[in-house]
Amino acid sequence: MIAIIDYGMGNLKSVSKAFQMVGAQAKVTDNPNDLSDAKAVVLPGVGAFARAMANLTELDILPAITRIIKDGKPFLGICLGLQLLFTESEEHGTHRGLDILKGKVKRFDLQLKTPHMGWNEVKIKSPQSTVHSPQLFEDIADNSYFYFVHTYYVDPDDKGIIIGTTKYGKDFASAVNKDNIWGVQFHPEKSSELGLKFLENFCKLC
Amino acid sequence: MVERAKFLTGLTKRIIPCLDVKDGRVVKGINFLDLKDTGDPVKTAAFYSKEGADEVVFLDITASVEKRQAFLDVVIKTAEQVFIPLTVGGGIRNISDIRQLLKSGADKVSINTAAIENPTLIKEASEEFGSQCIVVAIDAKLVHSPQSIVHSKKKKWEVYAYGGRKPVGLDAVEWAKKAERSGAGEILLTSMDMDGTTAGYDLKLTKAISETVNIPVIASGGAGDLEHLYEALTTGRADAVLAASIFHYGKYSIREAKEYLKDRGIPVRI
Numbered sequence: 523m524i525a526i527i528d529y530g531m532g533n534l535k536s537v538s539k540a541f542q543m544v545g546a547q548a549k550v551t552d553n554p555n556d557l558s559d560a561k562a563v564v565l566p567g568v569g570a571f572a573r574a575m576a577n578l579t580e581l582d583i584l585p586a587i588t589r590i591i592k593d594g595k596p597f598l599g600i601c602l603g604l605q606l607l608f609t610e611s612e613e614h615g616t617h618r619g620l621d622i623l624k625g626k627v628k629r630f631d632l633q634l635k636t637p638h639m640g641w642n643e644v645k646i647k648s649p650q651s652t653v654h655s656p657q658l659f660e661d662i663a664d665n666s667y668f669y670f671v672h673t674y675y676v677d678p679d680d681k682g683i684i685i686g687t688t689k690y691g692k693d694f695a696s697a698v699n700k701d702n703i704w705g706v707q708f709h710p711e712k713s714s715e716l717g718l719k720f721l722e723n724f725c726k727l728c
Numbered sequence: 729m730v731e732r733a734k735f736l737t738g739l740t741k742r743i744i745p746c747l748d749v750k751d752g753r754v755v756k757g758i759n760f761l762d763l764k765d766t767g768d769p770v771k772t773a774a775f776y777s778k779e780g781a782d783e784v785v786f787l788d789i790t791a792s793v794e795k796r797q798a799f800l801d802v803v804i805k806t807a808e809q810v811f812i813p814l815t816v817g818g819g820i821r822n823i824s825d826i827r828q829l830l831k832s833g834a835d836k837v838s839i840n841t842a843a844i845e846n847p848t849l850i851k852e853a854s855e856e857f858g859s860q861c862i863v864v865a866i867d868a869k870l871v872h873s874p875q876s877i878v879h880s881k882k883k884k885w886e887v888y889a890y891g892g893r894k895p896v897g898l899d900a901v902e903w904a905k906k907a908e909r910s911g912a913g914e915i916l917l918t919s920m921d922m923d924g925t926t927a928g929y930d931l932k933l934t935k936a937i938s939e940t941v942n943i944p945v946i947a948s949g950g951a952g953d954l955e956h957l958y959e960a961l962t963t964g965r966a967d968a969v970l971a972a973s974i975f976h977y978g979k980y981s982i983r984e985a986k987e988y989l990k991d992r993g994i995p996v997r998i
Binding site: 535691692711713 | 739782812913
């Protein structure tokens with residue numbers, strides 16, 4: 523079973539339906555025990571960073587998240603779920619994140635239209651830190667299109683964890699990987715066939 | 729006006745088919761009046777997704793509140809089968825309507841009359857669910873009064889509510905700005921003058937709004953030919969184009985539209 527963390531931020535249903543579509547058993551849950559039982563964990567989410575952190579704290583699910591990541595369980599952060607993994611965000615002030623990955627969440631240049639909304643290319647890079655990890659981009663061509671909707675992006679301290687970049691004003695990290703942790707700024711659950719392929723690849727890690 | 733040309737981006741322009749849904753079935757409104765049934769919304773959305781549509785929009789034009797459930801069922805079924813963004817609109821009055829639609833599987837909601845009558849709804853909704861899922865739909869019509877011509881050489885458009893039936897005395901450009909400030913993540917802009925004419929989008933209106941706001945603008949109303957899509961995305965500076973009849977009646981496929989645009993240098997996802 524793949525646990526999809528429900529913390530009141532956004533469209534979890536489409537994430538679980540997408541996993542079901544690729545043949546995985548998915549459970550939307552806010553119960554820490556489910557995270558322990560799951561083969562893999564997904565932190566999805568759209569919305570405001572500070573509110574998301576507050577919700578996660580209130581649900582008392584943060585220790586379970588930290589634990590399963592330490593245990594080496596495959597973990598995928600999507601969009602806001604990716605951003606929350608980082609040290610801090612500058613969205614409406616400065617807010618602490620989970621600090622599992624080092625780096626900041628920054629806003630796009632004010633002159634750019636935001637949200638960065640729509641389909642954009644992901645330039646796939648080989649992960650330097652985890653050369654032997656299975657690839658979530660297996661069978662997905664370089665510069666394939668994925669669906670994005672966000673105003674902030676992650677800027678990891680260690681550029682070696684960046685496995686995909688996308689151009690919006692400048693190149694930003696649209697996919698990261700460190701050991702068992704994966705994060706994508708795009709929405710695989712909304713990226714049609716290739717998005718489903720990506721989720722299917724994630725399921726193969728389990 | 730913001731100069732964006734210097735920014736490099738791989739972001740593509742979106743092609744969005746729009747389905748008018750009544751009592752759970754697809755219809756296409758011609759000038760909001762003449763309606764014709766063209767099928768099952770779930771199947772149509774899945775078909776468009778397969779063809780390469782970048783998003784799908786459902787507008788619920790069901791009159792009676794009791795029949796709203798049929799629309800929710802359509803949203804639920806679509807979200808189970810279609811893995812591209814789904815925007816839904818029509819008849820949304822308050823936060824609880826928005827929550828219900830998002831829970832049913834919609835990715836974005838499009839608010840029109842309720843946002844005009846209660847602008848704080850945009851703020852509340854964007855704070856609650858995030859700006860990215862709050863689309864403000866604007867139905868606008870060119871103001872023909874001689875006064876506006878005397879006082880200003882610039883064209884003016886007035887906002888209409890209730891499916892284009894009621895003028896509300898708001899200037900469309902000003903309203904778009906206010907919607908953005910309130911937290912809208914996107915503007916769905918329909919020209920009432922051009923809607924249903926198949927004579928092309930209102931390029932001046934689209935340009936005026938797209939250059940004023942710093943959120944994406946979807947041009948709507950008037951598409952009859954592929955050239956019109958191109959014009960809206962270039963002259964009109966729209967970020968996305970919405971069309972209904974040119975796709976519904978099989979005049980062009982989404983793929984043909986995208987190949988045409990690609991040949992003319994527009995970045996599209998194929």
